[in-house]
Amino acid sequence: MFKNYIKIAWRSLKKQPFFTFLNTFGLAIGMAGALLISLYIYDEMSYDKMFADANRIHRIHADIKFGGDAREFAVTPAPMAEALKNDFSEIELVTRFRTRGSALVRKADDQANVKEEQTTFVDASFFEMFGLELLAGDVKTALKNPNTLVLTKTAAEKHFEIGNAVGQNLVLNNEETYTVVGVIDDFPQNSFLRDHSVFESMEGNGDAKEINWGSNNYQTFIKLIPTVNAADIQEQLRGFLGKYVIPGVQQYMPGITEEQLKKSGSYLVYSTMPLTDIHLKSHRVAEISANNDIQSIYILSFIAVFLIVLASVNFMNLSTAHSLKRAKEVGVRKTL
Structure with a gap:
């Protein structure tokens, strides 16, 4: 049964390549963008924590x-x-x-x-x-x-x-x-x-x-x-x-x-x-090295969350719209 599901899914994806690309690419871009921003935020938040005590x-x-x-x-x-x-x-x-x-x-x-x-x-x-x-x-x-x-x-x-x-x-x-x-x-x-x-x-x-x-x-x-x-x-x-x-x-x-x-x-x-x-x-006179601003971290965090939400909503909307076209297939499969 599992092998059958994979076979049917692959056929469905090949049948509508543009939809498959649009849905998968949109979700991947959103996740990749959020992941890159998260890595940058993690690096900024980790400053000077490597020192003992x-x-x-x-x-x-x-x-x-x-x-x-x-x-x-x-x-x-x-x-x-x-x-x-x-x-x-x-x-x-x-x-x-x-x-x-x-x-x-x-x-x-x-x-x-x-x-x-x-x-x-x-x-x-x-x-x-x-x-x-x-x-x-x-x-x-x-x-x-x-x-x-x-x-x-x-x-x-x-x-x-x-x-x-x-x-x-x-x-x-x-x-x-x-x-x-x-x-x-x-x-x-x-x-x-x-x-x-x-x-x-x-x-x-x-x-x-x-x-x-x-x-x-x-x-x-x-x-x-x-x-x-x-x-x-x-x-x-x-x-x-x-x-x-x-x-x-x-x-x-x-x-x-x-x-x-x-x-x-x-x-x-x-x-x-x-x-x-x-x-x-700290943004004071005579800093020992250049510093960043916590406000920029807040803004980037909001952008990362927004990207994930936007990509997820877009994926669900496209998947829902596509599911209506498969209603006959679902009915036939249930009958069989």
Whole structure:
């Protein structure tokens, strides 16, 4: 009986090839379109979830309004990291990035430079923060000394064999000599570090040691201990204005107080955002990489659902209309 059904179905399809093509092709296009959109949405929603303990990692933000100009920053002052370590027992780790943009890189004994699009200073806690392992080098000592750097696998292969990279010297921008202390695997495309290839030790960045709360240049990430929620530290984080920022500003503007700042309509508010929300929900000044918008994900989700519904309704309508022509066949088959 099953073989008979297949035979009759095949004959019916051959009998009306245009209808068969129209119905099948319409449903296939709708399903294919919805599937492709779903894969794109899945990729966008998966950003930065590959890092260990990603749900406990947050970035510190600064919302600033001064002199009528309100801006939202993804960066904070250099001393923010040390203050977080000292003031919060709820924080397990702190690490900073200071992006430098592109750089010309060459071996110490070569003349030809290779351009790396994204380089950045990072603290030595960078590896533990994101649960990263080195392909070459010792992760426990990497980036703890000034004028050292870690390369991604692709960047290292431009100059050395992976096994011989550690201990070699590289010259950046024809003036700064660094020693390679490690090689790290390339970051996936759904990571905020996807374009970065050279990570330099923050110990060699003198600005990182300055106690200047008026300059915002550092992406500051924290990892909370497992039992703590980000909401638990927000109130104390807002208190950094009066505790650290105002005393620093008073060196240049004697007499200014937190109350005067509020009366003038100005403000400075520090807050946190989960690492996994940054790609779709953060559009601040000095983002470490280009982000997308959650609104575009909502729109694409609606389009995918609409395609499926439209293709399904079209398939059912055509099938229903075609079924009327087979009423005599159905009657004969039932009689037999």
